[in-house]
Amino acid sequence: MNKRLVAVLVAVFVVAGCSRSEKTDGAAGTQAMARAPIAPGADAVAAALQSPGTPIAKLGFVVTSRPVVGAQSGLRLDISGAAPGTLLVTTEGDGVEIDPAMARVGLAVTTADATVSHALQFTPQRDGILEVTVRLHGGAADSPETIYVIPVLVAKAAVGG
DSSP: OOHHHHHHHHHHHHHHHHHOOOEEEETTEEEEOOOOOOOTTTTOEEOEEOSSSOOSSEEEEEEOSOOBTTSOEEEEEEEESOOSEEEEEEEEEESEEEOHHHHEEEEEEOSTTOEEEEEEEEEESSSEEEEEEEEEEESSTTOOEEEEEEEEEEBOOOTTO
């Protein structure tokens, strides 16, 4: 199956999950239900692997707020299966401005079964399906690089607001 098609399908499911709200009718009216905290990685969707060979780690992601053109939104990266040590994470976007302070970081991986998370802020520049590219690289100079793509479905900016 085409990797881009898989990426588009993942984006549709992520946006559907972001826009869904659970409601309950109570004596005081309709209220949103509170969700119990979820362990890192448990609610993440797998990113689309773009590089050949065995990945140095698995990448999952969660869009933490609905992306809208010109408005800042959040993205959480959940990385698992990396070897202990420092993992360099670089993000860039096509049609997406990523906060420079969060675009390149080194994450400490303590054990091979650990899931480490990195939150970043981004601002979409246009609507439609945009891509955020994530590059994972081990701390050593000769370490391989693994590339993932995250599709992000962006809504048009609200008129007059």
